Amino acid sequence: MPRPRKPLRDIDLDAALRTIVEGTATETGHPFFSALVESLCDALETELAWVTEYVEGARTLRALALWAGSELVADYEYEVAGTPCEAVFSEARLVHIPDNAMSLFPDDPDLRKYNAVSYLGVPLLDVDGTTLGHLAVMDTRPIPEDERVLSLFRIFAARAAAELRRMRVESRVRAREEKLAGLVDGAMDAIVELDRDLTVTRMNPAAESIFAGVAGDIVGNGFGAFLGADSTARLRGLIDELDSRDSGKRHLWIPG
Secondary structure, three states: OOOOOOOHHHOOHHHHHHHHHHHHOOOOHHHHHHHHHHHHHHHHOOOEEEEEEEEOOOOEEEEEEEEEOOEEOOOOEEEOOOOOHHHHHHHOOOEEEOOOHHHHOOOOHHHHHOOOOEEEEEEEEOOOOOEEEEEEEEEOOOOOOOHHHHHHHHHHHHHHHHHHHHHHHHHHHHHHHHHHHHHHHHOOOOOEEEOOOOEEEEEOHHHHHHOOOOHHHHOOOEHHHHOOHHHHHHHHHHHHHHHOOOHHHOOOOOOO
8 A cells, every 4th residue: 555645845954965865975886776666656755756978879768776666767868848847957956846847748648657747857067068867756745846856856866967977987988998808818939027015916928928928816915026136136226217207298218
């Protein structure tokens, strides 16, 4: 039996804020988005909440997480045309429809599917103002005009946008690292990566051949084992010299 719900205007928004903060504080990445939409529905007692990202090259939004009723819905993607989300995306602004959403958007299948009468959506913005996606809720009861509720949504939309930006940067860095790893591993020259203590952190196959071992046997050990004392001291001095240079000039040719 559904739990009784108080009107949204009677919700304790301080308690709602605590619920959402506590529900998301320890999460990052996709678990953060799942925790966010579940916590929003729980705190505001709404039927649906979702956070999306824009699909490049299409007028489509893909849900990073969608909480409907009492469960997460997987693989949710939809076209924004004819939905309340369209203005959130195209105009990069908060859209609030307190009531009669189905009459205003008769072609939106999700409004009919969930019998939703109200909608609130906030864009997720990149640092240059580009819309990355949005955070939204729908409900089967009106969502009244309340600046406290709108402010709460803006707060968590900003948090969700920051997390989405972080994930995208992390994805780009990972892609660059994978590309670099492919170049290093495929190089015919021996490449050895050392940390500041001259511990081997990586070797490519060409280096493994020269040092007559496999990376798993050498990585984690000191490179000094392959050098004389004078060479080790010289290498440490060169590292200090590199540290004193500008970031774009930290490279040396060491003959002999």
